[in-house]
Amino acid sequence: xxxxxxxxxxxxxxxxxxxxxxxxxxxxxxxxxxxxxxxxxxxxxxxxxxxxxxxxxxxxxxxxxxxxxxxxxxxxxxxxxxxxxxxxxxxxxxxxxxxxxxxxxxxxxxxxxxxxxxxxxxxxxxxxxxxxxxxxxxxxxxxxxxxxxxxxxxxxxxxxxxxxxxxxxxxxxxxxxxxxxxxxxxxxxxxxxxxxxxxxxxxxxxxxxxxxxxxxxxxxxxxxxxxxxxxxxxxxxxxxxxxxxxxxxxxxxxxxxxxxxxxxxxxxxxxxxxxxxxxxxxxxxxxxxxxxxxxxxxxxxxxxxxxxxxxxxxxxxxxxxxxxxxxxxxxxxxxxxxxxxxxxxxxxxxxxxxxxxxxxxxxxxxxxxxxxxxxxxxxxxxxxxxxxxxxxxxxxxxxxxxxxxxxxxxxxxxxxxxxxxxxxxxxxxxxxxxxxxxxxxxxxxxxxxxxxxxxxxxxxxxxxxxxxxxxxxxxxxxxxxxxxxxxxxxxxxxxxxxxxxxxxxxxxxxxxxxxxxxxxxxxxxxxxxxxxxxxxxxxxxxxxxxxxxxxxxxxxxxxxxxxxxxxxxxxxxxxxxxxxxxxxxxxxxxxxxxxx
Numbered sequence: 311x312x313x314x315x316x317x318x319x320x321x322x323x324x325x326x327x328x329x330x331x332x333x334x335x336x337x338x339x340x341x342x343x344x345x346x347x348x349x350x351x352x353x354x355x356x357x358x359x360x361x362x363x364x365x366x367x368x369x370x371x372x373x374x375x376x377x378x379x380x381x382x383x384x385x386x387x388x389x390x391x392x393x394x395x396x397x398x399x400x401x402x403x404x405x406x407x408x409x410x411x412x413x414x415x416x417x418x419x420x421x422x423x424x425x426x427x428x429x430x431x432x433x434x435x436x437x438x439x440x441x442x443x444x445x446x447x448x449x450x451x452x453x454x455x456x457x458x459x460x461x462x463x464x465x466x467x468x469x470x471x472x473x474x475x476x477x478x479x480x481x482x483x484x485x486x487x488x489x490x491x492x493x494x495x496x497x498x499x500x501x502x503x504x505x506x507x508x509x510x511x512x513x514x515x516x517x518x519x520x521x522x523x524x525x526x527x528x529x530x531x532x533x534x535x536x537x538x539x540x541x542x543x544x545x546x547x548x549x550x551x552x553x554x555x556x557x558x559x560x561x562x563x564x565x566x567x568x569x570x571x572x573x574x575x576x577x578x579x580x581x582x583x584x585x586x587x588x589x590x591x592x593x594x595x596x597x598x599x600x601x602x603x604x605x606x607x608x609x610x611x612x613x614x615x616x617x618x619x620x621x622x623x624x625x626x627x628x629x630x631x632x633x634x635x636x637x638x639x640x641x642x643x644x645x646x647x648x649x650x651x652x653x654x655x656x657x658x659x660x661x662x663x664x665x666x667x668x669x670x671x672x673x674x675x676x677x678x679x680x681x682x683x684x685x686x687x688x689x690x691x692x693x694x695x696x697x698x699x700x701x702x703x704x705x706x707x708x709x710x711x712x713x714x715x716x717x718x719x720x721x722x723x724x725x726x727x728x729x730x731x732x733x734x735x736x737x738x739x740x741x742x743x744x745x746x747x748x749x750x751x752x753x754x755x756x757x758x759x760x761x762x763x764x765x766x767x768x769x770x771x772x773x774x775x776x777x778x779x780x781x782x783x784x785x786x787x788x789x790x791x792x793x794x795x796x797x798x799x800x801x802x803x804x805x806x807x808x809x810x811x812x813x814x815x816x817x818x819x820x821x822x823x824x825x826x827x828x829x830x831x832x833x834x835x836x837x838x839x840x841x842x843x844x845x846x847x848x849x850x851x852x853x854x855x856x857x858x859x860x861x862x863x864x865x866x867x868x869x870x871x872x873x874x875x876x877x878x879x880x881x882x883x884x885x886x887x888x889x890x891x892x893x894x895x896x897x898x899x900x901x902x903x904x905x906x
Contacts, residue, residue, distance in 0.1 A: 339502065339519030340492035344438040345485040345565050346446045347611040348394040348528065353413040353451070353483075356402035357381055361417040361455040370472075371462035377472060380461045381415060384476035388484065391517045392524040397480070409437055411448050413483070417455040426454045431475050434482035444568040445611040449483040451476075465508045474510045477501050485565075486519045523565055528612040531567055536606060539620035542596050544877050545803060547838065550591040550619050552606050559589040559608070568609050573847050575602040581847035594831070594839040596623045597876060599850055630906040632800025632880060636723060636765040637779035639899065641792040643670075643684050643750045644757035647822055647896055648784040650750040652762045656743045658774025665719050665765040666691060667705075668735040668750045670758060672728050680789065684758035689735035690749045699746075705736035723765040738767075743774055759789060778861075780900040782815075785824050785887055787894065792887040794899045798880045804903065805877045807857050810841075810887045811898040813868035824895030829872035832884040842890060844873040861902045 356362075357377035369375045374383075378399070385397045399415075406414040408422055420426065421433055432453045439447040453459075453475070460469035481502045488504040489496060499507075500515040512520075537550040552559065552569075559569060571591050574580040583591070593600055601623040607616040643650035656662045670684030691699045705728060706713040716736050720727065728734050737748075750760055766776050785792045798804060808831065812824035831839040844866065845851055854873045858865060866873060870890070887899045 339489050339500070339515050339522065340487040341519060341523055341565070342436065342485040342487060343563060343568065344436075344444045344446055345523045345611045346395050350396050350398050351413065351446075351484070352398045352400055353385070353415050354402040355381055355399045355415040356406075357415065357417060357453070361419060363417065363455055363457075363459050366460075371460050371467075371469075372473070374461060377417075377459075377461075380473050381476050384473055384480055387477055387512055388480055388520060391512070391520045392484075393521075394527055395484075395524045397484070406450065406452075408435060408450055409448055413449050413451075415451045415453075417453045419455050421452055426456075430454060431457055431470055432479050434479045436482060436485070442609050442611070442614050443570060444565065444609045444614075446485070451479045451483055453479075463510050466506060470506075471510065474501060474506070477512065481516060481519075484520065485523050486516070489515060489519075528566060528610045530613045531608045531610055531615055533606065533608055533615050533617045536617040537619055539622075541622040541624070543624045544595075544597055544626045545879050546596050548593040548596045548600070548621065550593075550604055550606070551589065552608070552617065554608060561589065563587070566610055570607045570609075572605040572607065573602060573849075574605070575599065575847070575849050578602065578849040580605075581849055583846055585842040585846045592837075592840070594837065595833075595876065595878070596621070598623050598625050599853060599875075626803050626877065628804050628877070628904070628906065629800055629802030632798060632802055632804040633775050634777070634779070634806075634901065634903060635797040635799035636725075636763065637776060637901065638761055638763040638795040639779070639781035639783070639792065640673075640759065640761040640795075641781065641783040642757065642786055642790045643668075643687060643752065643760045644784060645751070645755050647820060648757065650760060650762060650781065650783040652748045652750075652764065653745065653780040653782075654748070654764050654776055655745050655778045656741055656774055657777040658743050660774045661740050661742050661768075662766065662774040662776075663738070663740045663768040664776070665716075665723055665725070665763075665767045666737045666739070666748050667720070667725065667728075667763045667765075668748070668760055669728065669763070670734060670760040671732045672726075672734050673759060673761060675729070680759055682758050682789065684750075684752060684760040685756055686733040686752055687735050687760050688751050688753070689737055689762075690751065691737050691739060692747050692749065694745050694747060699741075700737050700739055702735045702737050704733050706730045706732070709736065711736075711738045719765075719767050723767050725763060725765060740768075777903040778901055780898060782896065782898040785827075785889055785894060785897045787888070787892045792897060792899055794885040794887070794901065796883050796885070796901055798878050798883065800880055803877050803879045805875065806904065807854075807861055807863065807900075807902040808874045808876060808885060809863065809866070809898075809900040809902075810872040810885075811866065811900065812871055812889075812895060814864070814866050814871060815896060815898060817867060820896050822895050824889050824897040825893055826870040826890040827872045827897055828888045828890050829874065829899075830886040830888070831874070831876070832886065833881055838883075839874060839876060841872040841874045843870050845869040857904075861904065863900065863902060 435450045437448045439445040461472045536552040571583040604619045668687040668689040670687045673680045674683040810827035810829040812827040815823040829841045
């Protein structure tokens with residue numbers, strides 16, 4: 311089989327213009343996810359002709375007479391601390407180009423035709439290999455010829471020190487990033503910091519970073535065992551795992567061992583599953599479109615190994631009598647764009663009686679005891695055009711429906727009881743088939759956690775029922791993530807489309823949308839499916855696009871949103887909507903029921 315890898319190459323473009331006094335702290339070095347193989351890494355260098363700035367009449371401030379000599383000295387600084395790899399310089403043979411598999415070092419007034427950014431002294435263009443994504447294939451270094459260059463030691467002076475910039479860029483070329491801009495930035499003395507300082511040689515943190523990549527020999531990675539190929543039915547739980555030399559792999563990738571999952575569907579092309587970073591590939595509830603070949607690739611810069619796993623998934627028939635019995639969403643409700651808005655659809659040919667609740671205060675009491683609940687939610691039921699059908703503030707004292715009837719309906723629907731003096735809001739209404747909106751607001755800017763529930767309480771035997779839920783609200787972190795619940799009720803399975811929409815909301819005038827949504831599906835307390843980006847794998851996108859068209863759902867415009875077509879057996883399910891890396895913003899969660 312042919313392995314392909316869609317690399318996302320980071321371009322390390324550094325602006326060494328600001329100075330900061332740095333306080334040494336603990337380990338802070340940051341590394342790429344790829345490095346060079348053992349042996350000699352050669353850089354083809356042309357720094358003394360072409361666009362190269364002129365050397366002063368006598369010599370540079372450090373006594374050298376050529377930029378290439380300064381660069382070679384910078385290479386030597388790193389070589390002292392590298393064990394399995396050494397860096398070498400040779401003359402540049404041809405006109406620089408990229409990508410061409412050659413490490414080229416030169417002066418220019420642009421970056422292969424693109425302008426240098428303001429204040430940028432140099433750029434390094436690292437590229438991982440497509441055949442082995444833990445290995446460099448090329449790393450060009452381009453110095454900005456329009457800058458005022460010299461070479462010296464000690465404190466920064468009127469000119470830019472070529473030597474310390476070269477040391478920094480070589481650090482990028484071998485796999486080091488900026489420690490002060492890492493995922494958890496730390497202040498530490500290092501030539502690899504993003505801002506220039508009086509540091510003109512490798513510091514302890516730089517050396518530690520180089521040692522982490524090149525300080526020891528790398529073993530040949532070999533997969534000793536892998537999950538067996540499987541034949542399952544839709545709804546079975548599926549996961550794949552592997553072992554390296556009889557042991558489970560580490561929870562996180564390292565230079566010594568990286569791992570990547572690939573998927574080739576039936577009749578499709580092979581996709582790198584870029585959102586699956588764990589050593590165990592947890593598919594969750596198997597679906598027919600999951601059938602195909604899964605490949606685990608393990609590698610390090612010195613070698614690789616892979617194994618295939620075949621998955622067959624037998625289809626199950628949809629059950630027309632099965633439906634979503636009730637829908638609920640727990641989320642943060644505030645004012646303006648943080649208001650919580652729930653939409654639902656009644657399908658059929660007869661009126662339907664529904665129970666809608668906006669519960670805040672009761673969530674703060676036993677047995678829930680949630681902090682930060684909404685103190686006094688107000689519930690407004692309206693049509694899509696804004697016509698108000700009914701409103702309620704305090705469910706037991708200011709309601710069009712008697713409190714006893716509400717309590718009985720809640721108990722019949724299986725909803726938890728509300729105390730008689732709580733300031734939760736409830737509406738019971740008989741609605742014709744159509745689209746409706748329930749909006750949760752509060753007096754005087756009140757905000758907090760609230761759960762909005764919609765129950766089908768019509769037991770008349772008609773054919774009308776709730777068929778989809780959509781909730782738009784603010785997604786925070788921890789308890790302020792959005793959680794939607796649905797109950798699938800009936801004699802057998804049914805198929806649904808689940809979506810977590812963020813960026814596309816910008817097309818509807820919402821500016822503070824959640825960038826990069828994550829949707830996690832639970833059955834009870836067990837995670838049964840996970841979707842970060844809906845283009846992973848890419849071969850499932852046409853199926854999802856067709857599903858959205860069939861159900862009348864607006865198209866998604868950003869690949870970092872979440873969508874899942876899934877067949878569910880009867881039971882209680884929960885959808886958690888969060889932001890990747892704990893981002894916050896307004897999101898929309900949707901659950902659509904496919905027709906029979």
